[in-house]
Amino acid sequence: MTHVLDFHNHIFPEKVADQVISSLQKEIGFTPYGTGTISGLREEMRASGVKACVTLAVAVSPRLVESTNTWIFSRKEDSFIPIGSIHPLFEEYKSEVKRLKEAGIKGIKFNSLFQKIHPDDPRAFPLYEEIINHGMFFIFHSGPGLMAKPGEEVMATPERIARLLHIFPKISMVVAHFGGFHMTDEARKHLLGKEVYIDTSYPPGLCLQSQDWVIDRIQRHDSDRILFGTDTPFARQKEDVQYLLNLPISMDLKEKILWKNGRKLLGLPED
Numbered sequence: 001m002t003h004v005l006d007f008h009n010h011i012f013p014e015k016v017a018d019q020v021i022s023s024l025q026k027e028i029g030f031t032p033y034g035t036g037t038i039s040g041l042r043e044e045m046r047a048s049g050v051k052a053c054v055t056l057a058v059a060v061s062p063r064l065v066e067s068t069n070t071w072i073f074s075r076k077e078d079s080f081i082p083i084g085s086i087h088p089l090f091e092e093y094k095s096e097v098k099r100l101k102e103a104g105i106k107g108i109k110f111n112s113l114f115q116k117i118h119p120d121d122p123r124a125f126p127l128y129e130e131i132i133n134h135g136m137f138f139i140f141h142s143g144p145g146l147m148a149k150p151g152e153e154v155m156a157t158p159e160r161i162a163r164l165l166h167i168f169p170k171i172s173m174v175v176a177h178f179g180g181f182h183m184t185d186e187a188r189k190h191l192l193g194k195e196v197y198i199d200t201s202y203p204p205g206l207c208l209q210s211q212d213w214v215i216d217r218i219q220r221h222d223s224d225r226i227l228f229g230t231d232t233p234f235a236r237q238k239e240d241v242q243y244l245l246n247l248p249i250s251m252d253l254k255e256k257i258l259w260k261n262g263r264k265l266l267g268l269p270e271d
Contacts, residue, residue, distance in 0.1 A: 008229025034233030088124035112155035143181030199229030
């Protein structure tokens with residue numbers, strides 16, 4: 001069996017994790033499949049046969065940027081690969097990008113659901129330039145969230161994210177949820193087949209989507225730019241790994257998605 005790298009996982013401090021789980025249960029009746037804690041993710045990995053996980057946190061406001069990053073990269077270990085987060089309106093972004101780069105962080109996560117700013121807002125452009133100049137990649141949430149309400153504006157649409165490809169020709173970015181959570185047509189139009197990485201996360205589980213739907217998206221995109229991701233604890237890591245292994249696609253393509261593409265992007269050793 002090939003190695004598995006899960007490129008999309010969330011971990012929270014113990015107290016915050018409980019609040020996140022409780023909020024989802026209360027607001028939308030959704031019960032996450034993991035605890036959102038470090039120990040919970042380790043248990044998921046053991047059960048799923050996952051070798052390594054990219055761990056994500058989101059700086060929801062400028063004042064929380066430094067503490068969020070300090071916490072996430074202090075949890076770095078052989079099986080956890082942390083990604084930083086900078087709020088687009090954080091004024092001291094130059095020193096923070098430098099700090100993350102020197103700590104070995106390879107990318108920066110943005111999530112408009114919580115940061116409340118469009119990905120193509122010009123106020124974020126100086127920060128983007130700094131990240132690009134440091135040779136780091138971006139990870140964007142795309143589409144509405146699990147708790148989206150009818151008629152609510154989608155802050156990060158595939159179209160808005162795709163604009164960054166034209167504004168910043170050297171940008172390297174990962175777009176979550178096959179390019180757009182619950183925005184299939186727009187993701188197909190603006191992002192699939194373009195020079196971006198996409199991940200396969202689709203809570204509450206890739207395993208709940210039809211094979212035809214998943215294979216269609218895989219076939220529309222560059223096979224070297226597809227990354228396996230689950231969005232744990234909001235999806236089923238074990239079931240999603242098995243689902244992808246069972247897809248009627250070549251073993252070479254499975255190995256690329258599950259391990260090789262992510263390994264190359266992160267600069268990990270081959271073994």
